[in-house]
Amino acid sequence: MKAQLLKLAHARSGDKGDTANVGLIALRDEFYPVLVREVTAARVKRHFGGICKGEVERFELPNLKALNFLLHESLGGGGTLSLMTDAQGKTFSTALLRLEIEIADDEARSLGIEP
Amino acid sequence: MRERIRVACGQGFWGDLLDAPVRQVEGGRIDYLMLDYLAEVTMSIMQKQRARDPRAGYARDFVPLMREILPACVRRDIRVTANAGGVNPPACADAVRDVARELGLGGRLKLGVVTGDNIMDRIDDLLSRGLELRNMDTGEPLSTVRERIQSANVYLGAQPIAEALDRGAQVVITGRATDTGLTLAPLIHEFGWRADDWDRLAAGTIAGHIIECGAQCSGGNCQYEWQSIPDLADVGFPIVEASPDGTFVVTKHEGTGGRVNVPSVTEQLVYEMGDPHEYITPDCVADFTTIRLEDAGENRVRVFGIKGKPATGFYKVSISYAAGFKAVGTLVYAWPQAYEKAQAADQILRARLERLGLKFDLIHTEFVGANATHGALAGEPSPDAPEVQLRVGVRGQDRNAVERFTKEIAPLILTGPPAVTGFAGGRPKVEEIVAYWPALIPKSEIEPRAEVTEV
Numbered sequence: 001m002k003a004q005l006l007k008l009a010h011a012r013s014g015d016k017g018d019t020a021n022v023g024l025i026a027l028r029d030e031f032y033p034v035l036v037r038e039v040t041a042a043r044v045k046r047h048f049g050g051i052c053k054g055e056v057e058r059f060e061l062p063n064l065k066a067l068n069f070l071l072h073e074s075l076g077g078g079g080t081l082s083l084m085t086d087a088q089g090k091t092f093s094t095a096l097l098r099l100e101i102e103i104a105d106d107e108a109r110s111l112g113i114e115p
Numbered sequence: 116m117r118e119r120i121r122v123a124c125g126q127g128f129w130g131d132l133l134d135a136p137v138r139q140v141e142g143g144r145i146d147y148l149m150l151d152y153l154a155e156v157t158m159s160i161m162q163k164q165r166a167r168d169p170r171a172g173y174a175r176d177f178v179p180l181m182r183e184i185l186p187a188c189v190r191r192d193i194r195v196t197a198n199a200g201g202v203n204p205p206a207c208a209d210a211v212r213d214v215a216r217e218l219g220l221g222g223r224l225k226l227g228v229v230t231g232d233n234i235m236d237r238i239d240d241l242l243s244r245g246l247e248l249r250n251m252d253t254g255e256p257l258s259t260v261r262e263r264i265q266s267a268n269v270y271l272g273a274q275p276i277a278e279a280l281d282r283g284a285q286v287v288i289t290g291r292a293t294d295t296g297l298t299l300a301p302l303i304h305e306f307g308w309r310a311d312d313w314d315r316l317a318a319g320t321i322a323g324h325i326i327e328c329g330a331q332c333s334g335g336n337c338q339y340e341w342q343s344i345p346d347l348a349d350v351g352f353p354i355v356e357a358s359p360d361g362t363f364v365v366t367k368h369e370g371t372g373g374r375v376n377v378p379s380v381t382e383q384l385v386y387e388m389g390d391p392h393e394y395i396t397p398d399c400v401a402d403f404t405t406i407r408l409e410d411a412g413e414n415r416v417r418v419f420g421i422k423g424k425p426a427t428g429f430y431k432v433s434i435s436y437a438a439g440f441k442a443v444g445t446l447v448y449a450w451p452q453a454y455e456k457a458q459a460a461d462q463i464l465r466a467r468l469e470r471l472g473l474k475f476d477l478i479h480t481e482f483v484g485a486n487a488t489h490g491a492l493a494g495e496p497s498p499d500a501p502e503v504q505l506r507v508g509v510r511g512q513d514r515n516a517v518e519r520f521t522k523e524i525a526p527l528i529l530t531g532p533p534a535v536t537g538f539a540g541g542r543p544k545v546e547e548i549v550a551y552w553p554a555l556i557p558k559s560e561i562e563p564r565a566e567v568t569e570v
Contacts, residue, residue, distance in 0.1 A: 010338040010378060014387035017252050017553070023385020025378065027339075050491045059391050061404050063420075064381050068388045076479060080156060080548050081438060083479035083508030084487075091488040093338065098492050 001108055001115045002100045008113065009035060011093035018078035019054075019070050020089030022096045026065040030111055035067055036060060038101040044069050047099050048092075069096070116359060117146075120305050122298050122322070123354045126150040126197075127329025129157055129174055135329065135352045140184045140193060142368035145354060146305075148188070149297040150197035151327055152177065158291065159435035159549045161201035162235065162266035172203035178210045181286070185215060188285065189224050195286040196276055196297040202235075202266060204228045204290045211286060215570045224570050227284025229275045231563040232291040234432065234556075235267045241560065248432065248554040257554065263436040265549060269556060270431045272397030273319070274310060275563040276300035282567040291433065293396050295323030298355065306359040317401035317423025318361035320394070324401075325365055325383050325418070326353040332365065332383035333414075334373030339382065346372025351414075362419040364411055375414040393424075397431075397558075400424040429555040438550035439476065440517040443508040444524035445483075447537030454485050454496040456532035457505040463531050464507060467523055475511040475520075482506070504537065510548065517545050 005011075005024070008031045013022040024039060026032040045056040054072030061068060075089055076082035086092075103113060123145040125136025129152040139148055152174040165172030177199035188195060200207040208228045215224060234241070238261070241248065248257035257264075268291035277300040279287045287300070299319035302308060308315045325332050333353045334344045351371025357363040365380055367373060384403065388394075391403035400423060407420035448456040461480045468478070481487040483504035485496035496503065509520045521543045528535050 010382065012336070012338065012382040012386050016387060016389060017551070021385070021388050023382070023388055025339075025381050025385065047492070059388075061385075061391050063404055063406055064384060064408070066381060066385055068385055068391055070389065076477070077510075079551055081510065081550050083441060083443060083477060083510055085481055085483065085506065086488050090336075095489045095492050098489065 001103060001105055003103050003108065003113050003115070004097070005039070005099045005101065006097040009097065011096055013089050013092035015075055015078060015088040018075050019072045020074045020092045022069045022071065022092050024067045024069065024096060029065050032062065032065040034101070034103060034111070039067060039099065041069070043099070044071070044096065047096070048074065116307065117305055118358065120147065120301060120357050121145045121354050122147040122149060122301050122326070122357065124149055124326035124329050124352050126152060127327065127331060128154055129176070131329050133176070136180055137184055139352055139368070140187050142371065145193055147301040148193055148195045149326070150177070150195065150199065151294045151297060152197065152199045153201065153291060155433055155435065155551050156549060158202060158268055158433065159265040161203070165203050170206050173201040173207035174199040177207065178214060181211050182214045182218065185220060186218055189220055194280065194284070194301065196300055197287070198289045198292045198297060200228065200288045200290045202233055202268070202290060204230055204288050208288050211288065212570050221570055224285040225283045225567050226570055227279030227282070227287035227565060227567045229271065229279060229287065229289040229292060229563060229565050231275070231561060232269045232271045233267070234269060238264060238267055241556070246556065246560070248434070248556065251553040251555065257434065257552065260436045260552065263438070265435045265437060267432060267434040269561050270397060270433065271563050272296045273299035273303055274398065275565040277303040279565040279567050280304035282565070284567045294327035295320045295396055296398060298323030298326060299398060302357050311425070313399050313423035313425055314421060315361040316399040318363065318421040319357070320396050320399060320401045320423070321403070321406060321418065321421055322355045322357060322363050324394070325380060326355055328383060328386065329353070330373055331386065332380055333367050333375045334379060337374070337379045337382055339378035344374045348372060361421060362417065365416045365418060366414055375416055377408045377410055377416055380408060380416045395427060397426060399426050428558055430558055430561055432554045432556050434552040434554060435549045436552055438548045439510060439512045440514045440545055441508060441510040441548050442517050442521050442543045442545045443506060444521060444543040445504055445506045445537060446524065446527060446535055447502050447504045448532065449502045449534040449536070450499065452498060453500045453503040454482060454498070456534065457482050457503045460505050460527050460531045460535070461507060464523060464527060468520065471519060473516040473519055474513065475509045475516060477510045479508045480506070514545060521545060
């Protein structure tokens, strides 16, 4: 089944120059391995296709049950140069939570994830 | 040595809730109040103010705040660390000294001033000695923008602030110090942490990172169960209760709104994060993958396990420079076909700008209510959307072209698609763009100084 990340994680995002960062945090500890497996850098790059012009890097923080993504060249030049409403990438957090991942029905059931 | 020190954050940025520091002082026991006033854009504004008036160039709000809270701080021995000095910490200290004397506190406190961060006057010397100050993002040497530089400041760390506290300063005013240093310095001072005790310095740095954005760790901007976060109208700003071993508890005053829990603190930990293994400050390199969080009761989160690594041999420099001009204009289109109308207006506007022969580095269009924040991820806007705001921005080196753009927005009301409004604010303003040039400089080039004087 498909599950939107909104059901599995919460997130906060911010900026460093023209790079946006999105921290993705598992809502429950047992969701973290699913995030690690499914929400790869490549998957996030595809998701933000029209927005992120550069590379996507991913870092794992198992201690916080979180993943950190760096989306390079995503903020229209960044800081004061950017003409975007969201020049600081503060809403990239929920933009990532729109992502839908595929989970086997059995696994979803055992994790208590509803479609 | 005290076994527990309470450091409170009273200001997450310049422009944060004005009464937050007052409430931190009055709402319960604290030992230190840290106040962060400096965003990157602030430094260039202050540099311009100082060029016009040698007594200006600092966060003016800090002075009336001191008038309000200094008597209580002296009475209850609350010490203040603030980067309110901007590009002119001595002038800020003079103003605070005047206030203290007016309040009858002469002879009852010492003021600390940290300087040495401002390298504006040394740029040519540094460049001539072969330091290129290359842009950390683009790799370009600073010489490419030399003529347009407006301010240049090194991010100093906690050590000079701790030194001022060691020498008895009640209030320490810095220029461009790191946000984290304002929290770490009191812990170094109180607990006598050595300058190479990397684990503890990293712990104090992370404590600083958690509280430096004010209520953003105590319920503000928190996605986790946001609808149930109580009483944000009366949100409590965060407090770190630190212990000598480097562990600490994040909390807030009793009876305040907001929420401190593991999810709220985790959200703040990942905010503006780069490589979590290497959070670099002048004081140490902190490893965020070692942080352990634990629920320690209502509105209490215990933080422990933090490891750090040796500081690097460099300071980060933040240089601001003039980078052209920009303006943003908006109009609101109403149902029906609000999005289509806004799109049509954008096409008309662009055709007119083209016909006028105006050159811009960038023209950027957004449709607020349709896709301004999430772009195509938001899906196709509904034809029934009650309204959509057209928002067009331009950026370029030619001020006149940007100025001309600002005069092309209002005419769309009578010469474009129908059911349009939202121009009551008048023509958009042309803004000078001040851009940032992050670079590194060897620590040997910089001499931070802490001066402490009796009021």
